[in-house]
Amino acid sequence: MVTYRTYLPGDEKKITALWNDTLLYDPVTPDRFRRLVLLDANFDPEGLQLAFDNGRLAGVLYGLRRRLPMSGTDLEEGSGWIPFFFVDPEYERQGTGEELMDKAFEFFKKHQVVHVFFSSYAPNYIVPGIDETHYAKGYAFLKKTGFQTLYSPVAMDASLVEFTLSDEIRLLIRERNKEGYVFRKAQDRDLAQLITFADTVFNPDWGRAIREGVPQGLPLDRIWVAYYQDQLIGFCLHGGYEGIPERFGPFGVDPAEQGKKLGKILLHLCLYGMRAEGCHSAWFLWTGEKSPAGYLYRKTGFKVTRKFHVMKKILDDKPFHE
Incomplete structure (x- = not known):
């Protein structure tokens, strides 16, 4: 019974x-x-x-x-x-x-x-x-x-075995730099603004992933940030969930700054950083298959692995x- x-x-x-x-x-x-x-x-x-x-x-x-x-x-x-x-x-x-x-x-x-x-x-x-x-x-x-x-969100995976920064991305970075945009790895001085940005512009879980991840061992080298003048306008990281280096995200660009391929730059910089760290793949569990992010991931080599x-x-x- x-x-x-x-x-x-x-x-x-x-x-x-x-x-x-x-x-x-x-x-x-x-x-x-x-x-x-x-x-x-x-x-x-x-x-x-x-x-x-x-x-x-x-x-x-x-x-x-x-x-x-x-x-x-x-x-x-x-x-x-x-x-x-x-x-x-x-x-x-x-x-x-x-x-x-x-x-x-x-x-x-x-x-x-x-x-x-x-x-x-x-x-x-x-x-x-x-x-x-x-x-x-x-x-x-x-x-x-x-x-x-x-x-119905999808999970996606990408091989990084042959991933590199293309001439197109390098040129795009130089163009945005001339316009006043800066892309770099995070530092301690970024954390307060970064957590608030992730928490309020996107999702409280994203801010939490950073706020709790760093004390638990998330290296700042795994976080990329984008600034225009002194304003944080985007970020991208890996290893923020459960400390798994190949788990990509979260990743977001201020909606007011979209259309300038800033997300594309951040994504490529982060993936190249993952490759430099020795990761052979990148994966995540959750995105909209037909969302702007979903299309960007596909163009970068990600494939849907689960729905x-x-x-x-x-x-x-x-x-x-x-």
Whole structure:
């Protein structure tokens, strides 16, 4: 008989073992699970739902809401996230996943969460959404439980083995330099303005990646900044997430300065810096395939490697599987 409860200390080994037996395209180590889940400032044991059959872990579904603001005092009240879920194949189609989801919905309602997302949680998301190609059953399950697709970001990868700064890019840099633009690696004096710029012009998670990344070992040499006179107008970095050198981003240029190929310059400088550091590839998890950034990445040699669906459900007062 399957029984249900929330996380208790000591469950970690069973969780990571079943994770790696089911989420075959997104394996995790105990250390990574510790960092992304247990040590997350928003972790709440009551949100980590577990199903057991006589001591055997049969399924997991993780729900959480924000307990620490990403920026300022905004707790995004009313919003909750499901970063991952998985069920032992032997317990599929037996209501295990549905019961776990109902338990998570009870947790969310207890904390006045109305909007539930899979899985656009920041800062410690595993993937940005459900990968329909590799987890068709999971995608069907989310649709069955009332989730609807909001948008579909893509992950992209590029080989850096033969990457170099072309004559075109070198000429473009000289032209922008003559106009007063400066491109260089970040220094301590840039940090306050850079974090504020990333946080307010783009996304609080981008500012957080820099603010927390540098004390955790992110070298300033991995951050490129662009200035016009004394005004920061763009940046680009790698190694900001989980300390992985080949993980590219975040990357952004002030919208008021777009159209001058400043992003193209920053992107090429950062990728060339990665190559100089010994990286053989660059990758990231999240961009719009048909966005201006997506087109720029393609022209620079990136290729789509995975596609995800960010999904959302608005909770009501009824269990979904009645």
